[in-house]
Amino acid sequence: MLSLVIPVFNEKDNIGELIRRVEESLQDYSYEIIFVDDSDDDTPAIISQFARKDQRIKLIHRENKTGLSSAVICGFEYAEGDILAVMDGDLQHPPEMLSKMMKEIGQGADLVVPSRFIPGGSDGGLNWFRKLVSATARYIGKILIKSLRRASDHTGGMFMLRREVIKGKQLNPVGWKILMEILVMGNYQTLVEIPYAFSSRNLGQSKLNLKVQLQYLWHIFTLLKRSESDRRFYVFCLVGGSGVIVDMLIFALLSYRFAGMSVNARAVISALIAMASNYTLNNLFTWKEIAAVKFDYKVFLINVRRFSRYLIVSSFGIFIKSITLFLLYYFLHIDKYWGNFAGIVCASFSNYFLSKFWVWKEGRALLTVYKRISEKNHPDISAKK
Template sequence: MNLNSPKSLLTVPTGSLQISELLPTYVDADDEPIYFSLIIPTYKERDNIYHIVKILTQLLDEFIPDKYELIVVDDDSPDRTWEVAQSLTGEYPQLQVMRRQQERGLSSAVIRGWQAARGQVLGVIDGDLQHPPEVLTQLLRGIQEGADLAVASRHVEGGGVSSWSVVRRFLSRGAQVLGLVILPSVLGRVTDPMSGYFMVRRSAIAGATLNPVGYKILLEVIGRGTIGGITEVGYVFCERKEGESKVTWKQYVEYIHHLVRLRLSTGRLGRVRRKINFPIDRFLRFGLVGLSGVFVDMAILYLLSDPATLGWPLTRSKIIAGEIAILNNFLWNDAWTFADVSMRQQEWHQRLKRFLKFNVICLAGLVLNVLVLNLVFNFIIPNRYIANLIAIAVATIWNFWVNLKLSWRVTDVK
């Protein structure tokens, strides 16, 4: 075999996002131990990948020669970043490449890379050269001196941002303040909890099932890992020279979602949740879908029952509005709330079976809804819209719990 020929691509790990304390199965017992594994998650970075690999190799060859590996995890970039990276493996033997075709997202890419990694210390760095590579050696020193986690921070001495707009600075700081309010036990431990440039001991996160949303994987590491000492090193976040920025409003929404999820699954709330075994995340998605159904329901109810429109009787109008909202909610729940189950049962008859169950359960909920609506409207609050909202809330809890137990279950798979 030609020593300069590219290596084969790494197999993408599957299953839960959990880091094992044991080395991956593909590692031979005779292989030299690796101290540090650095993950470089990429998407459309073919213009940067050669430069980042070259710079990192030069740095680490001097600091820990032959004791490190670089793993590029590419989300099947349309510019074939993974192919460019694979072509470099002959020149850089410490480089390995993983091409993900079924999953997407920076956080899960990092975790899949860590699952395939051999190092005692696991790290992550952006592939766009916005994280200065020379900071790596300072982070490694922090780990060697006993820290479980070493974070590159923009908010300590020596840190900053190069040319951010006032709006972006405001959003970044605002997100941090919001995080301190929602999850002080996690965000209060570091000055830059939104940093995507850090390293952690494998033993500090081994066995924890990570469940990230969006880009901010550091929140998961601190929130779910067993993190003792933390050290921070200042760095200046640079503007990218090649490629396009991937920061959008979606990342801020995912950040808030991530904070809420961690808040509900860790600490006292997490312990309570585990005791009652109630799927809060799924219920929140179900609730958001139900909120879309509220708008559908309210709009149809107005068109049918309001004296200024058709002026139909309230009960008849409510039944029609509710059935249309049921169809809306099923489509969204099947595609999002219970997508993990739906993906394993995609035959048309399976989908029809789920819809029929959902419809029957929701029709029972609709009966409950109508009863509560009339009870509240006639005896408590003589306002049709407030009464309707209360009726919807009661029916939502019924619909979620019974559908969870009956409609979206894996009972027929190949």
Template sequence: MGVELSIVVPTYNERENIGILIERIDMVLRGAGVNYEVVIVDDNSPDGTADYAEELARTEGYPVKIVRRPGKLGLASAVIDGIKAVRGVFIAVMDADLQHPPEVLPQMLKALKGGCDIAIASRYVEGGSIEGWSLLRKVISKGAILIVRILLPKVRNIKDPISGYFMFRKDVIEGVLDKLKPRGYKTLLEILVRGRAREVCEVPYTFRPRYKGRSKLSAKEVIDYLLHILDLAPSYVKFAIVGALGTVVNLGTLTVLTLEGIPHAIASATAIEVSILNNFILNDIWTFRGGRKDKWWHRLLKFHGSSASAIIVQWTVSNALYYLLHIPSIIAQLVGIVAGFVLNYMLSKKFVWRTQ
């Protein structure tokens, strides 16, 4: 009989926890009649986590596979390496620190067999909860989810899109596994956005403090999380962010030049050009980096054209609404800005960088 469920467990200095985790997984899944394997991906733990897990497999007969890596290469890449080593039809990802209770695995597996493509162990659906967190930690978590929902449309209906405990059908990542490039701790986000899931379910669970050891969350992980979200954001969100930064550059340049005594007409024109150059560079290396088919100066000239077209449309729409339809000035200007943004984005995507 083939392996039904593969459980990927990244580890680094988890010797104190790994034995208890494997024992609990075995008790839960054997009792449920599930043929499973545990794939432990260890980053050369100094405390001998991998050796201990290997010993447990040999002496206790647990179905454990060890993937040894040469050093501390990060949790996200550990999950990907683990996924590449699995044999199961269904794949679960969980931490080794016992914050993710193995007792939830059968419920998640049931959800997948019932038609879901991804089952998320959720802290924020009805029945889910968190123990041992301060108010500040809860606020940070909610804030992180809010940012994700704003920037990633695909996850807006998911209560806990940043959970580290989830299960999915293997075919969800078929054809895209090599394109998955998660950063930090949030591999689920990568799979939700780049994978082929149609139906996502959430299973409630209680997130508890670590059994033993220390949390590995650091400032670097927070920065990686934010960069990961920005990288996953759709191109129109990135384009809007770049446009907002361009506005800051425009006004900043104008302020500096006018303080230096430069006439407004010259300062304004210079500020506009500097902001266009700023926007071109950021869109070229970030928003549309896959669409650099022409020479850079060709793209730059075309971006000037699309930007000029957007300014003309913004001005035309704003004045038409104000003078012809008698719409208040601020609303007319806002509609004009939106119209100019849409045109500039479409021209940039299809004409300047030709991503379609």
């Protein structure tokens, strides 16, 4: 069964047509409509009138008005269906899309997202300001969070999913778009986008304001902290930046205290110290789950092997940086400082992915070793398990 969750706020003029169009679209399916209402007008009274005539229509009226995302989560908790869907109550999301989304779910999709930005879609219902705000929000999300790049329209607000996608997941009801939360935190394999035309608003007033926009930015920030892969990348970049500072400071110190030492020798020493600093900080913060592992000679051997790999990766990063600078400066005649910056960016991506899939892959081995050591030293604990 499908549970359709519709958050509403002062949409009394749209309720009748909305219900009629949903019924037409879903006439071949078993469904329920759950209105989560924060209104201070006659909207709940109108919904109640329809609910008395049709037991598939249900109303949750809230007095605290805690936002759209929390309304969706409230509806999910109340829903009885194994398939969940969300759409706005202002008719800008065409209810006719529901049957198309159900067909995609029936063909094996875990998550279906109607999109305005694939062939056949249109955002014509927005004025130029809303288009600008929407585009800015989308690209901020896509640039900062990898999972949001899987969907071309993660701010659209209309979607359908199997309940298993969010089973056991802690969804954080922040602000504007709960779909972003599901894209980042959900457990899904198959995401399908289908085109749709965003409709112009006929009645009522838009809910977009500065507060909603600030909530969106805060939501992006909270997702960055909770998404391990994204958090690791940005922490890795910060650690890399600290390594540049360490390298420059050590190089300056050696130049001041050991003026007779060759420039190349100073550069090698400062680079090695910076590598050691980066390795330690990455252990403590980037891959922080490894930092808690108890020291043991087996753990020591794994660390030695991992540090050796880190030196190889760092050396390869230096090579990537040098090649990039050489090509940009000598062949394309780009300013050497911009060429150097481009080299650092390329090296950062190279270092991150090689570190993730080769260097710190040993983290799982560390955790396994630590678990075995703990069970060996404390057999009573493993027995209790």
